[in-house]
Structures are given as structure tokens and as C-alpha cells.
Amino acid sequence: MGSSSPPSIKLAEYLFTRLRQLGVDSIFGVPGDYNLRLLDYVEPSGLHWVGNCNELNAAYAADGYARVKGLGAVITTFGVGELSAINGIAGAYAERAALIHIVGTPPRDSQQSRRLVHHTFADGEYRRFAAAHANVTVAQASIEDLTMAPSQIDRVIEQALYHSRPVYLQVPDDMIDMKVSTANLTAIPTLRVPELAEGDHEEKILSEIVDRIHAAKQPVLLVDGEIRGLNVVSQINQLVEATKWPTWTAGFARGMVNENLDNVYSLYAAKYGTEAEKAYFESADLVLHFGPHLTNTNTFLFTTIPKPEATIAFPRNGVEYGGKLYRDVSTRRFLDKLLSKLDFSQTVKVQSPPPKSKSKPASASSTAAALPDSGAIVQQNFFPLISTMFQTGDMILTETGTAAYGGRLLSLPADCRFFTCVTWLSIGYMLPATLGAAVAYREVLSSSSSSSSSSSGAGSARRRHSGRATLFIGDGSFQMTAQEVSTIIREKLPVTIILLNNNGYTIERAIHGRTQGYNDIAKWKHEYVLGLFGQSEEQRQRNYTRVRNWGELRTAMDKVRVGEDKEDDGEVKLVEVFMDQEDCIGALRDLMDRQIKEAALTKGA
């Protein structure tokens, strides 16, 4: 007998098997001429296909999915589809969501003969769009040969996992059902994040840091959002609970630590927080800074970055202190070691932490009781009040704009999932991201329920979590990607949309052009949203609520609220809340007030 052919599997099956192994159970995208044959393999591979209204929305949705499940996937078609998606891919790069962008490309025949097909520039050049994507992804592969295809696929997926960032994969239409070897599947049954080898200097660093921690008198934990991509969220939470040290988060990390703990202060906002918090933070003798993400928007214009001499920072796979950055230190392994080496009987018990400023839902409720029924809604009170509606395990999302600014005032319930934008800030993102995150959360809840179906405890844990997602979004953002509401309805996801109608781009008005026409938008009649996008007339009337004052807000909250006493009906709800077009908080408020003052001076002069 000669050499026998190795066991084989179709290319599409190989790709989808790899994704399924990593917990990808749904794929987002839009069909197109060059990906139809690939799509034939989605559902047979056990994946759920979520067809989006357009490709940008699909990329946004896959990003939202990735932030919940660690990896997401989006499928588009060559040229037109992939370029429509590219801004969503870029956002995943900026904010660390591991995403695989799979592009169905023309058959190799067409490409190699430079045939003038549609979705090209009629110039025989097929590499333009891959070149564009190389600027927004950490790895790229163009499959052209069956032998190397499995390794190419494995390589880009590993890069996505390692960097927690998007990668790009082109699959020609003629190769979809061709056979590739299963050797890689056998050798490595599930792809993993590649691990750093331990460096010679790590023990020394560890011991120095342990000493610093044991010696600290006024310590602070500062948690930032890159910890999610580093997969160290649980280690950080162990440290927060074990030390009971005052803990603040950056905007990017909200929801990653339990804000209901006494020592967790939510967002550190420097001059936009309380004086007591700022004073404590600034005079700390040790700040452990996890997963720093130091953009202007995530640091209150760089004012929340702790002073270097007090700081031990844990940027991506590195440790920085004493004026030196030690690279190539696995954050995950290092924190594991740190946790086991620390002696929490030696760490300081902070005796006089600053008082917590953030209202708990209960106290917000009592404050809110004073708001008169006929009073106009203002963000400063709106967000604390609406926080009382949340339940343990809720998902909460705040879209870029005054929704995210005001959302800083939200009190988050225990075991919640919270998402906001901090750097990419592409308006329109959060609505499709809500779709993706809600699909992912449904899968998480369903698997945690089914995997421990014999345990009544887990069963009741699941009952506690309705999986409802509440999205806060402004009217300007909403117009960007509104059609994706129809996919949310089609997917039967329990989503509540709180639409802040403040008559245009209020965040831009605050920055510049307060009264300029370019910050106005077309007027929409949002009472038709749910109807257009698929709900029956009866549902539409039941699920849409208009809110113009505190009384109507209380009624609306009662209507959409879910709780022990009120089961979730699973329907999409829309609450339209009218606010003044100049209502905003914090730094935006300062910017807006400066413009108002300048306008008054000009008028007076």
C-alpha cells in the first residue's frame, strides 16, 4: 500500500469547527454573491446565523457578541460588504474585541486571471480591500491553497485571541467545499491563547511588588478595561474582595468589578468626582493600575492617570513601576502568582476610606421621590432614578453621546453586564452591539442553565437573570443604525431601548456649534419604530412609551420593569424620553456653559 490520504474535512467545516470549539455559537453578517456557498455551512455546523440589515451593523453586532463571549465572527462579501463593515472592525481594534472578519471572495480563477467582475474597480486588482483591512486588523490571511489553509485559519484565530482584536480572513468561493486535512484538529483540539514563557526577571519583580503591597498604607486599586482582553477579570475581583481596598474603575472597566461592594467606588473622575475621593486617590502611596487604557476620553483628559511614583501598572503583558517598564510578563500568570504569594493578613485595612458618593439604587429612589410628577426630565436625576429599575444579572449598555456621559450616574446591579464606549466612540455602534451582546448573553445563560440542570441552585440563578438588556441611546445615534431594531425583534431578544430624545447631537453642541444647524437632525416619530421593524400593531402600542416628565417616567419604569413579582414577557420595548437639547452633565456641562456664556457676551457687546 502506498501512502494513504490523511483524514479530511471540508474547508468551511474546518473553519466553523474551530470557531465552535471556542464558544462561538452565532455568526453575524449579510449574504452576498461571493459568500453564499460559505453560508450553506453555517447552520449545518451548529452555528446560529444572524442576518443583519447591513454589514456595518453586522460588524458592530459581532463586536458586542465578542465582548460577552470572548470571540465573535462576522461574514461579509468581497468589496462592498467588507468595506461597509470596516468601521466596525476598527472599533473592535480600538477597544479590544476579538473578532474574525470572514470575507467571501471571488473564485481563484477570477482573481488569478484578473477578470473584471462586479464588486471590483474593473481594473483586475483584487488586493485593494485586503490592503485597506490590514490597517485595522492584527492579522490577515488570504486562503489560496488547501494545504496551508488550516494553519492559516489557526494562525489568525490565535492572533485574535492573543491580542483580543480583529483579524481578517479571505475565503474564495471555489474553495468552500474542498477538503483540507484534519491533522491540526487532531493535534490541537481547541485553539488557545498562546502563552508567554516565563522570563528570568519575573521572580524579582514579583517579590518587589509583594513587598510594596504589604507595605502600603493608603492603597488604591484602579481597574481599567483592558483586563477583559487579558482575561484577568476574575483575578482582579479576587484582589478587590481580599484586600477590601478602595477600588475605582475607568469608564472602560465599569461593570467588570462589583460596584455593590462597600470598597468599590465606580468611576474615578478626578475633578468631576467628589473632593474626598480625589483627595484620597491623589495622596495614595500605592496605586495598582490594572489594564490601563490611557485615551483622553477614558481618563477625563488624562487627569485620572495616577502619579507614576505611587503606581504599579499592569499594562498588556508587562509590569511598570519605579520608572521602568518590564515587557513580556504574562499578566495572567503574574496575577495568579501574585494572588497566591500575597499574605492578606499583612495588607493594610483601610480605616478611613472616603465616603461613597454614588447613590445606591435605594437611596436614588428616595432622592427621586422628591422629583415632582410634572417636572421636566434632566439627566442629573434621570440616571440615578432609572437605576432603581435594574435587576441582578441585567445587561446595561450606554451609547456614545450624552447617554454615555449621563450613564456614568447609573448604579449598576450585582452580576450585571455593562458596556459603554470609551475610545472609538462611533455613534450608532451600541444598538447593533446590543443585538450581538444579547444574543451572546442568551447563549451564556442557556448554557449555564443546561450545563448544571441537575443543580437547583444554578436553576434558580438562571431564573434570577432575565437576560434583559437595557440600552440608553440618543436620538442622533439611533438614526445611524436604527434598522437593526428589526433584527433584535426577529431574534426575539428581551431588549429595552431608552431613547433620549434631545433633538439632535447634544454632545457635539457641547463641544462646538451649540445652536448651529448642522447639529440638528431630521425629526423622527419614534412611535412607529417598533411597528415598522416588525411588531404587531397591538405590540407596538403596548411596548412604546413616551416620557416627558418624572411622573411619566415612573409610570414607564413600572411598565417595562421586570422583577421577582413580574416575569419578563421577552418583548422589545421602547421608551422615548424627551430632554432639553442642552441638558448634559459633567465636562459636557462645562463646555456647554462656556458656549452659553460666550454667546451672552457676544450679544451684550
Next chain:
Amino acid sequence: MGSSSPPSIKLAEYLFTRLRQLGVDSIFGVPGDYNLRLLDYVEPSGLHWVGNCNELNAAYAADGYARVKGLGAVITTFGVGELSAINGIAGAYAERAALIHIVGTPPRDSQQSRRLVHHTFADGEYRRFAAAHANVTVAQASIEDLTMAPSQIDRVIEQALYHSRPVYLQVPDDMIDMKVSTANLTAIPTLRVPELAEGDHEEKILSEIVDRIHAAKQPVLLVDGEIRGLNVVSQINQLVEATKWPTWTAGFARGMVNENLDNVYSLYAAKYGTEAEKAYFESADLVLHFGPHLTNTNTFLFTTIPKPEATIAFPRNGVEYGGKLYRDVSTRRFLDKLLSKLDFSQTVKVQSPPPKSKSKPASASSTAAALPDSGAIVQQNFFPLISTMFQTGDMILTETGTAAYGGRLLSLPADCRFFTCVTWLSIGYMLPATLGAAVAYREVLSSSSSSSSSSSGAGSARRRHSGRATLFIGDGSFQMTAQEVSTIIREKLPVTIILLNNNGYTIERAIHGRTQGYNDIAKWKHEYVLGLFGQSEEQRQRNYTRVRNWGELRTAMDKVRVGEDKEDDGEVKLVEVFMDQEDCIGALRDLMDRQIKEAALTKGA
């Protein structure tokens, strides 16, 4: 006295002055943090600002505008905005629309210090998005220095005009109101398309071609869409009228020659046209092929490309015949010379042209009278029938999908503007493009009316043209960019949307996956479209019509029709026409039938 400073103008004013000089009267876009100061200068420069719902739609709209007026402009913000627009920019490249994409970028301070600002990847790298755009534009400029700024602006605009393709311009936020020299404005009061010098070989080519034309016995004119970007549409029409030779167009050129002339046959479709047309075309001894655009989708899979030995082709600034391509011959000047040198008394009078297959609206009407009121709508009869509704000077647009396929059966009225996609085929494009084209057409009609307000003839010409645009679009395409209906309503444009509701992506079903779930879409209730997007309840009810059979179609046509006897009310109208999800024509019909047959065989086996 020392050297005096040259006269100056603010950078933004320079840019907008250049655009205004070239007939750009409206600009499309979305405000963002880094372009707000630039937007301050739009309206003061005499430009109309059209704020779009998102940037992809803005790019599409600017492309539609450019196809009517020769040049369009779109303004986005750094990163998030520009990347959202890139697919629209790419489409303008593929199908030759001259477009300037102006991106407001962070201040030079931020860029040069690699500051970690929002809308970046938090890595200090500011050139990524320009690098992405270099793949889809013919020229790029990043303004960083006031001295060179005017020349940089002039250079990219000239490139856009010359290639009739998009260019990319970055303007930092801190330079908007800084002064630049007016020297260029004085030296070149209006930018023009750069002209080729005359080559030595042109006289010889001209004389050979004149001889071929005079000697032709069975000649054909074949007109393709690149003639628009070459600015030779009127020369081609002179030739069509002077020779009276049988004339066909490619899909890309429909609407560029008057199909109401006896010698104009509309689309040449090879085996999908009549036998008589094909026989005549294929046995021609001379085919003058203007502005060829030879993609699979514009040539019925390359079957409409005339045989080389009979062909004299006029590709972009070149002449090709006798097995040789002469490059660097100005198409425009060459055609001018050809027209003046030809002796039309010597050119053959074609005695036996093939009979015209395309029904004239009148005859379509009589055929259609036979369609029973209760009969289901089918594309084969729908498009001829609805053609009877059009008026002289209408704008008609068919979106990619079965709308564009079926739209080949439309009879176009005189003096119309017709737009369809031929190569880029990005679904969703045509709705925002309708916005842009309708804005441009309004400007064209208004300027032709005001520039000759003393002439009653011109006044009546304008009265003949309502400027109404009729868009044919499928339900799948509509979901991509539907929100832009609100901008059409806000702009008070007379647009009729004929929405072909065939339950999903029928064009994809024909290609592959006839019954696959991925070709389904979310179900929308289109009766709410006009309400959500801004019309009053009364308007919404008046302007929405549902059509399920021929009787309802006739009623709807009568309702939305405009004519001598019925003035245009200027409102946006929506006619939703239900069709079977497998109803299509031509090559799509063949593909669909093949799948139906295969499915039957599989079932039988």
C-alpha cells in the same frame, strides 16, 4: 516699505470657494468632533449643508449628486466617520463619480505628539485611515502646512475631475480658520479638467477612422457609461442623431442617449435581447464603441463585447482598433474633431435596421390593458406598465437587485435622468444616491430656470420638468439604508419610492441558496416608513400605497402620477408592490429555473 503679505483667505473658505466655482452647491456629511469648525464655514460659503443619518449614506448621496452635477463632496470626521463612508467612496471609484471626501482630523498638536485621543487606536498612529483610503481614491492630501494647502487642494480636485473618481483630503481641526494665500485663486479662477496635449499620431488615426466610418455598410453605435466621466455625452448624442445608425447602450449608459429616437434600441443584451438585434449587431462591419466599461455585469457576462475586427473603441483617452490601442488621445477633443471632419452625406443610411423590441410606453399601456385587475404582479409586465407613468424630464433610478434587472424593461421618457448600478453593486446605495441626485437635480432645474428667467421658453421647459425622482428598490436593499428616507423628507424632495417587496434577497436566491434562510430578511411593516421618517399621520396615509395586483397598481400609478393635468405636490411617496419571492427576469430567471430544476431532480431521486 518691506515685502507686503499677499492677499489671504481662510483655509476653509479657500476649499469651499474652489468647490462652489465648480458647481458644487450642496455638501453631504455628518458632524463629528474633528469637523465641527469646518462645518461652521459651509453655509456661510453659500453651500447647502445636507446632514445625513450616517456617513455611508452621506457618501452614497454625494456620489448620486456627483453623477448629476459632475462633482460631489462629503465631509466626515476622523476614523469613525471616514471609515463608515469608505464603501461609498469605493463605489464612486468603481463607477466613475468625481467626489471629494473631506475628513476633519485632530489638531496637528495631537497628531504630531501622538496623543492618545478618541477615534484612534490608542497607539499614537494617525495615518492608518488615510492608508486605508489610499486604496479607494485616486489622490490623497493631508494638509499640514498653510503654504502648500491651496496647491494641495487644487491638485486633488483636478485629479477628481480628470479621473472622475474620488479623492481624499484631510484637514486638521486647528487649521480651519487660518489664512492661506489667494494667489492660486487669482491665477486660476476656476479649476478645469487638465487637457492632454495633442500627440503626433492623432491626425493619422482620425483620418483612418473617418475612412472606416464613411465606408461602413452595417454600422452600430455602442454607448457605454464611461462617456459621462469623459464629458462626451453631448458629442455621442450628436453622432447618434447625425448618423441615425442603430444605437445600443450598455446598462451603464442607459439614459445618456435618447431612447425615444427611432434608431436607439436601449440595452444591447446579446442572447437576452431579440434574435434580430443580435443578428444585426453580430454581423456589423463597424461598431463604434464609446466609453467601454467591460465588467461581467455590464456586458452580460462578456457576451455583449463586439468582435475586435469590426470595432473602433474609445476607452478613456485612447482609441483602439486594428489590434492596437493608441493611448493618450483626448477622447473629448478627438470626438470634436471627428464630428467636424465626418461628412454625414457619405455615411450609410441603414435601410433594414432590426425592429425595435422595447415597447414604447404607449404600446406597453395597450399590452398592459390586458392584465387582469386581480392578477399577481410579475416583473416582466410590471416594468413596461409602470413606464407609462413617467414624464419628460423625470429622474429614474433602479437599485441593485431584481429592481435593476427588471428595470431593464423600463421605457425611459425623453430628457430623463436615469441611474443604475453596473459594477460596484453595493445594495443600499441607490436610496441615499436618490437623495443626492434629487438635491442636484433641483439645483440644475432651479439654475436653468433662473439663468434664463427672461425667456418664456426656458420657463415652460422648467414647468415640463417636475424634477420628480422615482426609485425602484427591493425590500432587502431598502433595509440597508432606509433611514435616509428621513433626509429626503426633510429636504422636501419630490421622490417616489417603488418598493419591490419580494420577501428577501431574490437576486441572491437566483444565484445560490434559493430557499436558504440566509436569504430571508426581517419582516418590516412598510406602512410605517413615511411616519417614522417624518411625515404627519395624514401625509403618511395619503402617500403610502400597497399594491398586490394589477388593479391596485393602476390605482397607485394614478395616485402618484404627475402630468400636464396634475401638478406635483412635492411630497415623498411610497408604493409597496408585492411580488413572488422567486419572480425575476432574464439571466436571473435562468439561474432560478436551474435551481428549481435541480431541486426537483434531487427530490425525485
